[in-house]
Amino acid sequence: MNYKPFLTRDFKSIKLDEQAPKKWNTLHWLVVVAAITAVSTLVVFASKDASAKRSESLTTMPVTTSEAPESKSVLTQITLPLSIPGSISGNNPATKTAGTTQTAQVKPEGAQSHPVQPTLKNQTAAKENTSPLYVWLDEKVRRGDSLAHLFKRNKLSPQDLHKIMQLGKTTRALKYIQPGQTFKFRLDEQQQLVEMVYQQNRFQSLRIERQDDKFVASTLSRVAQKRQQHISGTIQSSLFVDAKNAGMNAALIMDLVSIFGWDIDFALDLRKGDTFSLLYEEHFLDGLKIKDGDILAAQFTNQGRTYRAIRYTDPKGNSNYYTPEGLSMRKAFLRTPVDFRRISSRFGKRKHPVLNRMRLHKGVDYAASRGTPVKAAGDGKIIFRGRKGGYGKAIIIRHGGRYSTLYAHLNNYRRGLYTGKFVKQGQIIGYVGSTGRATGPHLHYEFRINGVHRNPLTVKLPNAAPINKKFKADFEQHSLKLLAQLDAFNFKIAANAYTQAF
Numbered sequence: 001m002n003y004k005p006f007l008t009r010d011f012k013s014i015k016l017d018e019q020a021p022k023k024w025n026t027l028h029w030l031v032v033v034a035a036i037t038a039v040s041t042l043v044v045f046a047s048k049d050a051s052a053k054r055s056e057s058l059t060t061m062p063v064t065t066s067e068a069p070e071s072k073s074v075l076t077q078i079t080l081p082l083s084i085p086g087s088i089s090g091n092n093p094a095t096k097t098a099g100t101t102q103t104a105q106v107k108p109e110g111a112q113s114h115p116v117q118p119t120l121k122n123q124t125a126a127k128e129n130t131s132p133l134y135v136w137l138d139e140k141v142r143r144g145d146s147l148a149h150l151f152k153r154n155k156l157s158p159q160d161l162h163k164i165m166q167l168g169k170t171t172r173a174l175k176y177i178q179p180g181q182t183f184k185f186r187l188d189e190q191q192q193l194v195e196m197v198y199q200q201n202r203f204q205s206l207r208i209e210r211q212d213d214k215f216v217a218s219t220l221s222r223v224a225q226k227r228q229q230h231i232s233g234t235i236q237s238s239l240f241v242d243a244k245n246a247g248m249n250a251a252l253i254m255d256l257v258s259i260f261g262w263d264i265d266f267a268l269d270l271r272k273g274d275t276f277s278l279l280y281e282e283h284f285l286d287g288l289k290i291k292d293g294d295i296l297a298a299q300f301t302n303q304g305r306t307y308r309a310i311r312y313t314d315p316k317g318n319s320n321y322y323t324p325e326g327l328s329m330r331k332a333f334l335r336t337p338v339d340f341r342r343i344s345s346r347f348g349k350r351k352h353p354v355l356n357r358m359r360l361h362k363g364v365d366y367a368a369s370r371g372t373p374v375k376a377a378g379d380g381k382i383i384f385r386g387r388k389g390g391y392g393k394a395i396i397i398r399h400g401g402r403y404s405t406l407y408a409h410l411n412n413y414r415r416g417l418y419t420g421k422f423v424k425q426g427q428i429i430g431y432v433g434s435t436g437r438a439t440g441p442h443l444h445y446e447f448r449i450n451g452v453h454r455n456p457l458t459v460k461l462p463n464a465a466p467i468n469k470k471f472k473a474d475f476e477q478h479s480l481k482l483l484a485q486l487d488a489f490n491f492k493i494a495a496n497a498y499t500q501a502f
């Protein structure tokens, strides 16, 4: 049940405006407040999932921060003891009776035009009336804040702070509060802390309640709902343009590229008419999409050859993409060791742009702007780092016994990388430049097997480890289901295209 609008409306109805004339007496107003309290309390209690949604009601509680921190002691707002089951709320019989008798006459809308001065006087009045009004204070964590600062700013007891910090593991997060996170403090009429809510992010909050002389902590966490979504498209101009037209955002496109980037060189291999389709997750909170999740299964047909990938998370929690046969989509080497814009020169015979004569080009040139990071193509050990004739500043990495890769014309090396150091696949080792014999900034990349130059664009790269045998059966079950879904979707798309064509 969505009672958010209701709560919001209720709150507005008692919005306090200091400029407006004081027409009603304080007591009268307390009755109105009590009436609204009772109504909102009843509504929330009526909902079966009241306790599950508790954090929501807390987070959406429209208590605004007062601008000046100094004015905190003067209570600028009276907030309803909203629907917090189990807490010592203003839910006593006196309030309730007042509420039920008054609801009929008093429209919440009317309240807006007759505001009360929210001063300590009201608090006193509340006390006399024996209907306790609680006050929520809102705090946003600022740079350099600690919980002690927040307590001080809100004139809360350091003893209480001490007790809360002593609660142990559950309240450890309070030591690492971050700017932008929010706190809500609920005080009783003696200005004593009754409850505190620490909203860590939209999913997680920590609630601390006073119970007699102690504090009790509880964490509230919410989980995004995941829904599966399909997208498919055909390459007309470029992957980015066509995928975007199909409804994918940049992050999702990059995910797709990183899954198939081991097999398909998206800068060079893509052709008009290539197709892609994917099954992915979308995350929702309160019915609103908050982000795209993981790609669960995807298919890419490039120049007539179809590649399929399935995401699998093993029981240990490791996620990877595999072929339907259970081979890793990942290779032991990156196909492209630089975030390139375009490839300026391919492997093979060509006229050398500087020497102006034909010679075998033993690598691939990736034109990129100066300073573009260059990554290690695979795990390995740096066996050379320095100037090397026409290569300019270069790095050579040896990967196991058979393979080695060379990166030339670097502008500079990554700091701290020397001959003998081990690097991981994808680790930045240097930056694109034009040192040595180069017409402009580019990366010259060579791939050798047993010392022999091979075309890095076409050489068959060894795969990373396949799926663990222990999980093979589980993987197959999982992958069959996802591939069937993907097939059903592709079939539907194809059928639609067929009908539309006639």
Ligand SMILES: [Zn+2]
Pocket (backbone or CB within 6 Å): 345, 361, 363, 364, 365, 443, 444, 445
């Ligand atoms: Zn070159």
